[in-house]
Amino acid sequence: MPWLKLLHIVALLFWCATLVYMPALLLQECGRQRNAPSLQERAPPAPRMLFTYLATPSALLAIVSGTLLFLVYALFGGWLVVKLMAVMGMVFAHLACGWLILRLEQGYMAWMNTVAAGLAVFAPLCMLTVLTMVLAKPFD
Amino acid sequence: MTRSKQRNIHSRIAIGGHPLHPTLIHFPVAALMGLVASDAGYLYSGDEFWARASLWLAGVGALGGWFASVAGVLDLVSVRSIRNLITAWCHSIVAVMLLSMATLNWFFRLGSPTDLLPWGFTLSVVTAGMIALAGILGGQLVYEHAVGVEVEDK
Numbered sequence: 594m595p596w597l598k599l600l601h602i603v604a605l606l607f608w609c610a611t612l613v614y615m616p617a618l619l620l621q622e623c624g625r626q627r628n629a630p631s632l633q634e635r636a637p638p639a640p641r642m643l644f645t646y647l648a649t650p651s652a653l654l655a656i657v658s659g660t661l662l663f664l665v666y667a668l669f670g671g672w673l674v675v676k677l678m679a680v681m682g683m684v685f686a687h688l689a690c691g692w693l694i695l696r697l698e699q700g701y702m703a704w705m706n707t708v709a710a711g712l713a714v715f716a717p718l719c720m721l722t723v724l725t726m727v728l729a730k731p732f733d
Numbered sequence: 734m735t736r737s738k739q740r741n742i743h744s745r746i747a748i749g750g751h752p753l754h755p756t757l758i759h760f761p762v763a764a765l766m767g768l769v770a771s772d773a774g775y776l777y778s779g780d781e782f783w784a785r786a787s788l789w790l791a792g793v794g795a796l797g798g799w800f801a802s803v804a805g806v807l808d809l810v811s812v813r814s815i816r817n818l819i820t821a822w823c824h825s826i827v828a829v830m831l832l833s834m835a836t837l838n839w840f841f842r843l844g845s846p847t848d849l850l851p852w853g854f855t856l857s858v859v860t861a862g863m864i865a866l867a868g869i870l871g872g873q874l875v876y877e878h879a880v881g882v883e884v885e886d887k
Contacts, residue, residue: 641819649822653806653829660833669840674852677834678859684830691819 594665601658607651609720615690616713622697623705640694652687670733676726682719686712741879742814746804752881754804761797762864764790765835769861772854784846791839798832815880824870831863
């Protein structure tokens with residue numbers, strides 16, 4: 594089963610990387626569109642491709658392989674429930690990124706800066722909670 | 734969103750034009766929603782019948798959910814116009830997350846079905862909330878993007 598764990602960690606690395614990168618990308622797009630209004634006509638396809646072809650597939654792979662892992666190793670406990678809640682926090686950050694990308698494409702820039710900056714803080718905090726729970730297993 | 738010329742999006746995982754994912758998904762959704770009620774029934778009455786009912790609802794919900802999700806993922810990956818929808822991926826990540834929780838919930842109960850507090854009941858309630866969210870996103874796919882809907886002549 595080390596292969597399953599390897600798959601899980603690789604998928605998780607991809608997901609976390611994109612989840613840190615997407616808010617940064619959105620912040621940058623925000624600044625660009627504010628400084629150069631001519632670019633507002635057509636948003637670049639890059640954020641959507643990142644979301645549909647890299648970020649979400651790796652997130653799905655990470656969650657499914659993680660589920661298989663706790664089944665195969667029969668790992669249960671309160672820490673795992675809290676961990677899954679933190680993963681749910683990552684999922685919410687992910688959804689918010691998707692929503693912001695849709696708004697960016699439609700040219701709605703209101704609150705984009707604030708929400709993206711909030712996500713840039715919130716997503717890593719969730720990841721930190723996940724890692725703490727899985728490595729320290731602070732309670733049963 | 735980018736508007737395509739085609740107004741509706743066909744599902745590939747379908748029998749005789751009837752998409753499979755929306756056909757299958759009602760059953761696990763109902764089971765996992767009923768799980769909250771049967772949990773509440775056990776916590777309120779202390780009758781072990783409700784605890785056993787919860788065990789079965791969690792199992793049927795989790796397994797049925799994974800089964801139905803296969804049809805959903807195949808549609809998501811194989812149909813380009815679905816694959817390009819951000820809402821479709823959002824729907825899938827919420828669904829897979831809640832199935833992971835439902836699976837954990839079921840395995841919690843296999844050992845001791847009456848041991849609901851704090852974790853079992855928490856998982857049931859959070860899962861139900863996530864189902865509502867997945868349902869909203871899935872509804873957007875059908876009613877706003879016309880995925881799996883046939884209104885045009887073939």
